[in-house]
Amino acid sequence: MNWKNATLPHNLFTAIIRSMKIVCLLPFILVILIASGCGPPQGNQASGTPQAQIAYIQNKGSDTMVNLALAWAENYQGLRPDVNVSVTGGGSGTGIAALINKTVDIANASRKIKPEELAAAKKNGSDPIEFIVARDAIAIMVNPNNPVNQLTLQQLSDIYSGKIDNWSEVGGEDRPIVRLSRETNSGTHVYFLEQVVRLGQKENKTLFATNTLLLPSSEGITAEVRDNPNAIGYDGLGYVVPEVKVVAVARSSSDPYNMPSAETVNNKTYPIARDLYMYTTGQPTGEIKDYLDWILKPDAQAIVKNLGFVPIIIP
Amino acid sequence: MKSRTPASENLITAIVKGTGYSAIIFVVVIFIFLLSQGLPTLREVPLSNLFGTRWYPIEDYFGILPLLLGSLIVTLGATLIAVPIGIVNAIYISEISPRWAREILKPLVEVLGGLPSVVLGFLGILILAPYIRQLLFISTGLAAITGSILLAAITIPTIVSVSEDALDAVPRSYRDAALALGATQWQTIWKVTLPAARSGVLTAIMLGVGRTIGETMVVLMVTGNAPVMPTSFSALFAPVRTMTATIAAEMGEVANGSTHYHVLFFIGIVLFLIALVVNITASAVVFRSRKRSERILS
Numbered sequence A: 001m002n003w004k005n006a007t008l009p010h011n012l013f014t015a016i017i018r019s020m021k022i023v024c025l026l027p028f029i030l031v032i033l034i035a036s037g038c039g040p041p042q043g044n045q046a047s048g049t050p051q052a053q054i055a056y057i058q059n060k061g062s063d064t065m066v067n068l069a070l071a072w073a074e075n076y077q078g079l080r081p082d083v084n085v086s087v088t089g090g091g092s093g094t095g096i097a098a099l100i101n102k103t104v105d106i107a108n109a110s111r112k113i114k115p116e117e118l119a120a121a122k123k124n125g126s127d128p129i130e131f132i133v134a135r136d137a138i139a140i141m142v143n144p145n146n147p148v149n150q151l152t153l154q155q156l157s158d159i160y161s162g163k164i165d166n167w168s169e170v171g172g173e174d175r176p177i178v179r180l181s182r183e184t185n186s187g188t189h190v191y192f193l194e195q196v197v198r199l200g201q202k203e204n205k206t207l208f209a210t211n212t213l214l215l216p217s218s219e220g221i222t223a224e225v226r227d228n229p230n231a232i233g234y235d236g237l238g239y240v241v242p243e244v245k246v247v248a249v250a251r252s253s254s255d256p257y258n259m260p261s262a263e264t265v266n267n268k269t270y271p272i273a274r275d276l277y278m279y280t281t282g283q284p285t286g287e288i289k290d291y292l293d294w295i296l297k298p299d300a301q302a303i304v305k306n307l308g309f310v311p312i313i314i315p
Numbered sequence B: 001m002k003s004r005t006p007a008s009e010n011l012i013t014a015i016v017k018g019t020g021y022s023a024i025i026f027v028v029v030i031f032i033f034l035l036s037q038g039l040p041t042l043r044e045v046p047l048s049n050l051f052g053t054r055w056y057p058i059e060d061y062f063g064i065l066p067l068l069l070g071s072l073i074v075t076l077g078a079t080l081i082a083v084p085i086g087i088v089n090a091i092y093i094s095e096i097s098p099r100w101a102r103e104i105l106k107p108l109v110e111v112l113g114g115l116p117s118v119v120l121g122f123l124g125i126l127i128l129a130p131y132i133r134q135l136l137f138i139s140t141g142l143a144a145i146t147g148s149i150l151l152a153a154i155t156i157p158t159i160v161s162v163s164e165d166a167l168d169a170v171p172r173s174y175r176d177a178a179l180a181l182g183a184t185q186w187q188t189i190w191k192v193t194l195p196a197a198r199s200g201v202l203t204a205i206m207l208g209v210g211r212t213i214g215e216t217m218v219v220l221m222v223t224g225n226a227p228v229m230p231t232s233f234s235a236l237f238a239p240v241r242t243m244t245a246t247i248a249a250e251m252g253e254v255a256n257g258s259t260h261y262h263v264l265f266f267i268g269i270v271l272f273l274i275a276l277v278v279n280i281t282a283s284a285v286v287f288r289s290r291k292r293s294e295r296i297l298s
Helices: A010-037 A066-079 A092-100 A115-123 A153-161 A187-197 A218-227 A262-266 A286-295 A298-306 B006-038 B040-044 B065-096 B099-113 B117-136 B144-169 B172-180 B185-196 B198-214 B217-222 B233-237 B243-253 B259-297
Strands: A055-061 A083-090 A106-109 A128-142 A150-152 A178-182 A213-215 A231-236 A245-250 A273-281
Touching: A055 A092, A055 A286, A066 A083, A066 A286, A066 A298, A083 A092, A083 A286, A092 A106, A092 A115, A092 A187, A092 A273, A092 B243, A106 A286, A128 A187, A128 A218, A128 A262, A128 A286, A128 A298, A150 A153, A153 A178, A153 A187, A153 A245, A178 A187, A178 A218, A187 A231, A213 A218, A218 A231, A218 B117, A273 A286, A286 A298, B006 B040, B006 B259, B040 B259, B065 B099, B065 B144, B065 B185, B065 B198, B065 B233, B065 B243, B065 B259, B099 B144, B117 B144, B117 B217, B144 B198, B144 B217, B144 B233, B172 B185, B185 B198, B198 B259, B217 B243, B243 B259
Parallel strands: A055 A083, A055 A106, A150 A245, A178 A213, A178 A231
Antiparallel strands: A106 A273, A128 A231, A128 A245, A128 A273
16 A cells, blocks of 8 residues: 555654554553562561561461461560561461471471471471470360260261261261361361371371361361251361350260360360470571560460460460 | 565564464473473372372372362363353353343353352352252262352353354354244254354363363362262262362472372373363364365355
């Protein structure tokens, strides 16, 4: 096409094209300006070096402990504004894996570190040191309409391994049992496997029944238990909501049945109780040491009590 | 207008060509990474374990069959629900609805496709699962059927959009000829228009299936994540565990380079291959029929 015969005047045409070119360049200019603002984060030092800048502590792991760890972090922020503790969940397994990979300062775990994890950590140069920071009871939850009020450890083990399949076998109605559990990366899951399904016996290799529902969050468990009369679930005492019913547990049929509470955990009459741990890579120094020392003091342990866990010292 | 010099012409051609090839290169690089991280599984886990029926990674049971069958069951259920509803919707929107209704319905269907899957999963746990449990008298609502229904809700917009475009592309002369021969409107749609748009509709279904296989959040929240081996079609009404939910739930806890890590990447390879097969089949259908219709119409 011969542009000389175009109907638009030539000047107007080129003016339009030029303005369009500038408009099209704008996004590129914006991207360059914004990208130039990116750079390495300031003050992201490993904690332990005392500096006037903010020190960061990475705290990762147990979902059971995540609310507790958050509450501690927020309170500590008030005392020491120059220390920033970042808390994430993901499960005890996730926290310990990060500890092995040395990508975290403090790992939260609601179960003890396993021998193979300890070996992997030492091989990687990360030497885990264990601190017990609180105690917890595992509550067994059923639907409020379920007539069952008490169970023995053996009955719980048989329910969760699949040997008992109907509520009528443990004194309830004629309904199938729907078993709810946390995912395999959860310390609560591993603790329950070892202490309840396997009754604390090291040679016992019983597993959860294959149709146990592995739900990714505590909220999922309480929602299903609250709604489904067939359901049974377990979780830390701090996650029990008023809409579900907690059953009393006995070590055996000749022992007394006890409900989970701070008292029954501390006087060891509730059979499913555990310690909550924090692990560090090597002996803690500097800011990490100060944080852990503060956690073991009465002020921090009072927070433990408020959240439904059991403090290790009476505040 | 000034003519462009050959140098800038070559430069622009090279840039455009490179951008085009980069798409293939990204896919190949991702696949190579998956292979490098996933193939050590074959050395570390015996095949009888890997293709066994028990998935319990913390005790070294790495049987991926329950996961594979779980994904397939949920996808099958979702396809069975989504395909009839999607095609009928597409037929209504393109053939039967008046023009003003079409202007409203098509964007609305696109909006349904934009719903975040985690929102659907949330609604699934709180509302759909209890309702399904009471409606079907099964022991729990967190089952494959609930996942299938929600996945169908995500897939229907894809199927409707692409099928509706395919039905629209059928030349008017086909419909006019059928009506001239005395066919009713339904006979025209069912026996003339829909078969003529067959390749586009098949592409739509394949795209929907591809999306369903890879969907993670909904199945993680709603199918119960129980690694049961499905033995019959009644497994649709029981909890299942899909491959995508397994990777999402467990990837955070694995130590870099451990056996569990390699097995998860192996599952990723299986997923990748399934998606690849589905997409290749879809594009093969499209290309094959284009040549045939070109021959017929020329």
